[in-house]
Amino acid sequence: KILELEPDLIIGLNGIENADKLAEIAPTVLFTYGKVDYLQQFIEIGKVVNKEKEATAWVADFKTRAAEAGKKIKEKIGEDATVTVAENFNKQFYIYGDNWGRGTEILYQEMGLKMPEKVKETALEPGYYAISQEVLGEYAGDYVIFSMFQDQDNSFTDAAWFKDLEAVKNGHLFEVNANAFYFNDPITLEHQLKFFEEKFLQ
Template identity: 35%
Template sequence: MKRFSTVMSAITVVAITLSGCGNTDTQSEGKEDTRTYIDPAGEEIQIPEKPDTIVTDFYAGELLAVGANVVGSGSWSFTNPFIQDELQDIKDLGDPINTEEVLELAPDLIVVMDGEQAEKLSQIAPTVVIPYNTAKSVEESLELFGELANTEEEAETFLAEYEEEATAAKERVNEVISEDDTFGIYELTNKGEFWVFNDNGGRGGQVLYNAFDLNAPDRIEEEVIKTGEMKQLSPEVVPDYAADYMFITDYNPDGDSTTLEELEGSAIWQGLDAVKNEKVFINDFDTFYPYDPISIRNQLGLFADMIVERAETNE
């Protein structure tokens, strides 16, 4: 009996030891499955080590650029012509995104620009809020979302390809412009508002001012680009912000606005040098508004083509 008791005690000790090891392994695996992410507000959030299914309200293009698996996105993404193929298998979650539909997708990470729903969404999955204009360049965007999705290698590959294409497009443009030419980015709305944009407000600013390193008129440089703020212009001051080359997006969502025709018929418009020299470009809003890395990469060629082709026409 004494020998039997001793054997049983030994077995019990081994069992407890193995059990303890098993628990330790399980806990380690759990820790390896998540990591601490510090969001732009400086808050620590536990997110999956490598997110498998991601939902977003606005950042589909940014996440797709770094190879992340997006399963649902807000409606705005579906107006972007440059990611239509990738969006075929992604669910349109509306605007604002529908929390019940998010729940059905069972994401393991949610990334939003609009923080109003963050508390509710965080009950479904870890939710990271990336406010508008957090990333101010293609490089910063790829770094930010590559880290978030744990796909840094894919982000680096995209960046290398982008830089190569940007260099080639820039060389094409430099062959047909003068060193002192200025470039401005503007938007006319269906309400008749006329805006001038910086280098990171969509409409092609990343391409013209960053990738191509082109000059803005002094007032745009000082009052818009350096401040990082878009600026609404009254009609009488438009000539003060005019550039040698003017790119204007026409925001006409319903297709029934006549504000562009009214602008083109005005004396102020007719007096602009860019109009007289045929260096004004009217651009589609959906094509030139997006500013995710995929869109900017595609816009490189579009802007280069516009500038080169217009130079050939004006010869």
């Protein structure tokens, strides 16, 4: 399939299979995910395609815009307000640290919003932490960004324990399309930033 595309360059992750065969098709550059931070990763890819200057300029601009949005959000919700990022997948809930996609990089790293202590204790170091649905309330902050796959069983939103969450009762639970929020590439980051500005500042 890749051969049919006749690529001039192949970029991938270092864990992919048949990397040696790919290198026979075209020059192949493999990256180790997490070796550098998410924005530096974009700059590294920029270097490969001779667009380092453009990539670096975008990163600087993005950081500025995200920080400004974070300042406005903190002014509105309060410096001490906490935010939890959660996801439903195969009837299992996950909560996330500050570098696992789903908007976590923007919320925690760029905007400097606070993570609930229990999320910090369990999810910050590994990046994510699996919990059962009914204990979400123990990890839920003042605001919850809830990542949902539309093809999953999301009937829990009708459950009494879910409706009883403070974030739900206060209108502070924001559902996001998991497929659109999954990654931390520039296109996804722009989408996430716009979403947070609209939801938190509306």
